[in-house]
Amino acid sequence: MHSEYRAMTKRKLRRKLESRDFFLITRSHLFAEKMIDASPFSSLDHATSFARQLWFKESCIQSWLDAFSGQSHLYRAISHAPGSMMREMLQWDRKYRAKFGFEFRTSTETWCSQEILDEVKSRYENTLVVELDIAAREEFKLIAHGLERLWDRMSRDNIQKESEDLVEVVPDSLEGENVVSSDISEGEDSGGRTASMLSYDLNRTPEENEYPYSGMSPEKKNAWHLAMWATRYLNP
The missing domain is CATH 1.10.3330.10 (Oxo-4-hydroxy-4-carboxy-5-ureidoimidazoline decarboxylase)
Structure with a gap:
């Protein structure tokens, strides 16, 4: 108090x-x-x-x-x-x-x-x-x-x-996330997930995994890892 x-x-x-x-x-x-x-x-x-x-x-x-x-x-x-x-x-x-x-x-x-x-x-x-x-x-x-x-x-x-101002900003942030997701979804297989996502092994180093990591911006890397997490834990 x-x-x-x-x-x-x-x-x-x-x-x-x-x-x-x-x-x-x-x-x-x-x-x-x-x-x-x-x-x-x-x-x-x-x-x-x-x-x-x-x-x-x-x-x-x-x-x-x-x-x-x-x-x-x-x-x-x-x-x-x-x-x-x-x-x-x-x-x-x-x-x-x-x-x-x-x-x-x-x-x-x-x-x-x-x-x-x-x-x-x-x-x-x-x-x-x-x-x-x-x-x-x-x-x-x-x-x-x-x-x-x-x-x-x-x-x-x-x-x-x-708080109301913050709520108004959230939809814009979500739209930005959707744009990133659409970029990542290019090249999806028939199951709706990219081959690089399916082949990613969390027990390996980035160099041991074959995925389009090099040349990515920090934002793309964050989005890529988020997609990896979703693939592994939300769609087993």
């Missing part, structure tokens, strides 16, 4: 990113557009490093607020909370939004209801500047996870495309 992940993170993808790729990653259109313009990236590490620089050093506050406009993680966690906790979580969701003006963002898994409730209570005591910084860091963790999922999907699509 770890070796596959490392290989995936280093794999270079050919196509540029598109708007639809960021649909489930971030609601910040400005951030997404700059990521698209900078693509394709040489690896997941490259994409994540560029995204970190863009998010923390070059993005304006509005880009952050746009990203925060998604559904509150506290509100989503309510569906996983026991009935006795739901009302309290809903109240804190409203209090947080009223104080800071944006939705509560956290990278804590939504089914960890108690942890999220404790987190929002603690962060509610922050100033707007401090909480904005924390929310931005939590949001970037979500963006990084989204990039991992996106890279994995694109890598799989890339492998599938390469």
Whole structure:
């Protein structure tokens, strides 16, 4: 699993990113557009490093607020909370939004209801500047996870495309083999095999066997030996 992940993170993808790729990653259109313009990236590490620089050093506050406009993680966690906790979580969701003006963002898994409730209570005591910084860091963790999922999907699509391209090449290769076979089949006897094939003895050296070996190209030699093998083992 770890070796596959490392290989995936280093794999270079050919196509540029598109708007639809960021649909489930971030609601910040400005951030997404700059990521698209900078693509394709040489690896997941490259994409994540560029995204970190863009998010923390070059993005304006509005880009952050746009990203925060998604559904509150506290509100989503309510569906996983026991009935006795739901009302309290809903109240804190409203209090947080009223104080800071944006939705509560956290990278804590939504089914960890108690942890999220404790987190929002603690962060509610922050100033707007401090909480904005924390929310931005939590949001970037979500963006990084989204990039991992996106890279994995694109890598799989890339492998599938390469496999399809390879399948298209195989028929051409087979046609080339048929041409060689037709050349070799000249002079076949009534049994459908050349006399030189029938007289070839694997226990002898090439000089001890009488067959048209001299002057053959490497490709013809390979084809000739393949025919020998087929004659000996497939048509006893």
